Amino acid sequence: MRKRLLDVIPPTVTIILFFLIWEVGCLVFRVDEFVLPRPSVAVETYFRWQSAIWPNALQTLYTTLVGFGLAIVMGVALGALIGYSELLYKALYPLLIGFNSIPKAALVPVFVIWFGVGTMPAILIAFLIAFFPIAVNVGTGIATVEPEMQDVLRSLGGSRFDMFRKIGFPRAMPYFFASLKVAVTLSFVGSVIAELGASNRGIGNMMVIASSRFEVPLVFAGLLVVAAMGVALYAAFALLERRMVRWAYRGQN
Known part of the structure; x- marks a missing residue:
């Protein structure tokens, strides 16, 4: 019980202080x-506008989860390949880095x-x-298995696939879940960026319409909803990480 309170109290106090400073700062400096x-x-x-906000928020959540789901499937598959094969790792890694360097906002008009x-x-x-973060983290987790562990399994007659299945893939699990927590928040960023100019629904589209009407509080209301959804999904994956790879945290208090 005490540990749960220690996990909950610090972020709660930090959030309250953040909004309190924001509120007081706007009042003191008379920010319009x-x-x-x-x-x-x-x-x-x-x-006041939740009847209009939530249909757009659910649209953003839908696009985010679909895109994120595709990223998990493709990222795990490619990460397993580049982690399993040193040749593919060397061949594809520069391409992945180069492609990830392209600003995604620049691809919106193309799409x-x-x-x-x-x-x-x-x-x-x-x-x-x-x-990108999912593929790279899974590939790194598989590729960085200690040679000693591979030697032990090889001495017991294990094949390369056995090494991948019994050592490589479990080793990549902490990397995988760490990448999920980062990737799910990035997916929200991508969805909103695309909705700003390439959609007629979603929080991004609502923010564009609100900005054109100079309704800035509605823009921030939409941003708070997106932030809340991102925090909720991050917390869900953090909880799943603790359940699935508890062994990776056995040395922590």
Whole structure:
């Protein structure tokens, strides 16, 4: 019970202090709502417009989860290949780095030309922005298995596939779950970026419309909803990580 309180209290206090400083700072310096609305104003705007916010939020959540799901499937598959084969690792790694260096926002107009305005560009951007950390972390986890462990299994008659299945893949699990926590938040970033100019639904599209009407509190209300969804998914994967790879944390308090 005490450990659970220690896990919950510090982030809760930090969040409260952050919003309190934001609120007080806006009041003390008399910041106009058009420039930076107070958290209380953003929350009030959320409750006033929640009937319009949540359909867009659910659309953003849908595109994020679909793109993120594709990133998991493709990232794990490619990560397993480059981790299993040193030749593929050397051949594909520079290509992955180069492709990841391309700003994903620059691909939005291209996807609009290919697929039109709608859900598909947002899904693809969410996929592309989350794919790289998953593939690289899984590949790194498999490729960095200690040679001593491989020698032991080889002496027992194990094949290369046995090494991958019994040593490599379990070794990659902590890397995999660590990448999931990063990738799921990046997927939200990708979805919103795509919705800003390539969708007629979603939080990003709602923010563009609100900005054009100078309704800045509504923009921040949308941002708070996206942040809340990102924190919730991050916490879910953190909990799943603790359940699935508890052995990786056995030395921690």
